[in-house]
Amino acid sequence: xxxxxxxxxxxxxxxxxxxxxxxxxxxxxxxxxxxxxxxxxxxxxxxxxxxxxxxxxxxxxxxxxxxxxxxxxxxxxxxxxxxxxxxxxxxxxxxxxxxxxxxxxxxxxxxxxxxxxxxxxxxxxxxxxxxxxxxxxxxxxxxxxxxxxxxxxxxxxxxxxxxxxxxxxxxxxxxxxxxxxxxxxxx
Amino acid sequence: xxxxxxxxxxxxxxxxxxxxxxxxxxxxxxxxxxxxxxxxxxxxxxxxxxxxxxxxxxxxxxxxxxxxxxxxxxxxxxxxxxxxxxxxxxxxxxxxxxxxxxxxxxxxxxxxxxxxxxxxxxxxxxxxxxxxxxxxxxxxxxxxxxxxxxxxxxxxxxxxxxxxxxxxxxxxxxxxxxxxxxxxxxx
DNA sequence: TACATATTGGAGTGTACACTCAATTTCTGC
DNA sequence: GCAGAAATTGAGTGTACACTCCAATATGTA
Numbered sequence: 218x219x220x221x222x223x224x225x226x227x228x229x230x231x232x233x234x235x236x237x238x239x240x241x242x243x244x245x246x247x248x249x250x251x252x253x254x255x256x257x258x259x260x261x262x263x264x265x266x267x268x269x270x271x272x273x274x275x276x277x278x279x280x281x282x283x284x285x286x287x288x289x290x291x292x293x294x295x296x297x298x299x300x301x302x303x304x305x306x307x308x309x310x311x312x313x314x315x316x317x318x319x320x321x322x323x324x325x326x327x328x329x330x331x332x333x334x335x336x337x338x339x340x341x342x343x344x345x346x347x348x349x350x351x352x353x354x355x356x357x358x359x360x361x362x363x364x365x366x367x368x369x370x371x372x373x374x375x376x377x378x379x380x381x382x383x384x385x386x387x388x389x390x391x392x393x394x395x396x397x398x399x400x401x402x403x404x
Numbered sequence: 405x406x407x408x409x410x411x412x413x414x415x416x417x418x419x420x421x422x423x424x425x426x427x428x429x430x431x432x433x434x435x436x437x438x439x440x441x442x443x444x445x446x447x448x449x450x451x452x453x454x455x456x457x458x459x460x461x462x463x464x465x466x467x468x469x470x471x472x473x474x475x476x477x478x479x480x481x482x483x484x485x486x487x488x489x490x491x492x493x494x495x496x497x498x499x500x501x502x503x504x505x506x507x508x509x510x511x512x513x514x515x516x517x518x519x520x521x522x523x524x525x526x527x528x529x530x531x532x533x534x535x536x537x538x539x540x541x542x543x544x545x546x547x548x549x550x551x552x553x554x555x556x557x558x559x560x561x562x563x564x565x566x567x568x569x570x571x572x573x574x575x576x577x578x579x580x581x582x583x584x585x586x587x588x589x590x591x
Numbered sequence: 592t593a594c595a596t597a598t599t600g601g602a603g604t605g606t607a608c609a610c611t612c613a614a615t616t617t618c619t620g621c
Numbered sequence: 622g623c624a625g626a627a628a629t630t631g632a633g634t635g636t637a638c639a640c641t642c643c644a645a646t647a648t649g650t651a
Binding site for chain 3: 222250260261
Binding site: 406452 | 596597600601
């Protein structure tokens with residue numbers, strides 16, 4: 218299972234193809250044939266490196282869930298504006314991963330296993346936003362900070378969906394309105 | 405083509421089954437066999453009444469897109485609190501349709517035809533919310549009202565996704581925070 | 592009641608799909 | 622450069638699917 222250099226390279230080609238296809242045709246739309254064509258690889262090679270189609274798909278899916286959150290170094294110190302900025306950048310950036318992530322959320326509505334993963338990463342994110350609120354406005358009680366964080370993320374997710382469906386939508390302009398007046402003034 | 409009473413009844417049974425299945429297993433998960441089993445109908449009967457599986461599915465999908473909006477009689481007079489309330493009721497109600505609608509939005513990320521439909525209904529909704537803002541706070545400029553409406557709907561959509569994935573999530577508690585202080589006080 | 596037409600079930604058809612397999616080539620450590 | 626293991630190919634396999642067809646039956650009309 219990928220001990221030689223060529224094997225590892227092929228693995229990467231396959232994952233790159235899968236990533237691309239997931240964002241273009243969706244989780245249910247990817248076929249093995251499409252992946253192997255795009256990666257220029259025979260079916261046998263694919264199965265030499267992955268146990269199943271879903272094996273490759275889930276690898277990309279995990280990657281997408283991780284990628285929503287900006288670099289973990291910032292945890293405990295990033296400002297609200299930073300977090301919002303990073304989220305907007307993620308959604309409007311050129312990477313196919315944002316599209317995959319939002320599709321996943323939709324898929325979570327019928328697949329409990331996916332819902333669990335999405336929710337787990339969502340809660341982590343709410344924590345991080347709530348911490349930033351606390352830091353920015355220390356006088357508000359923790360539950361209030363958490364509620365604001367939940368609302369903020371819900372709005373960002375909703376804006377992200379619109380942005381990815383409508384290329385002319387200016388997500389950033391709307392997103393900055395979510396920041397408290399103090400943070401906006403500081404920009 | 406359903407000219408006799410029994411045909412119309414069968415049609416309804418098929419649509420009910422499709423509705424149920426769409427919310428449970430998702431658009432890609434519905435199979436003709438599942439629909440015909442659930443509706444207690446042979447494949448031949450199905451095709452006597454619908455041109456294709458997608459024909460039935462799209463009928464339910466259209467219905468789901470319509471159903472997001474509360475009764476059109478209110479247009480031009482409903483308050484923000486009413487609108488938020490109706491949206492929350494739609495999302496947290498027992499109807500399978502909310503789940504179908506949100507799945508659709510996810511699907512819109514890869515299917516331009518669906519994206520167009522979803523966006524169209526989204527814009528109508530933003531209008532309606534913006535009007536309500538105007539009525540509630542006449543001093544704010546129209547663009548500002550529209551921006552607030554857009555944010556509010558984004559947040560409601562995001563909260564709806566969380567609510568449908570996590571049954572223990574209290575959507576209403578979060579949603580009311582979206583209302584301006586004046587509206588909240590009025591409750 | 593008799594007729595035309597709608598409705599029904601379900602075996603049968605074609606197709607697209609994920610996955611297997613075995614023969615062949617390529618790789619890498621020694 | 623040789624041996625053993627990994628990598629590669631693509632034709633072949635089984636299956637699940639949407640959809641067809643038609644003989645049998647039910648429905649509505651006059």
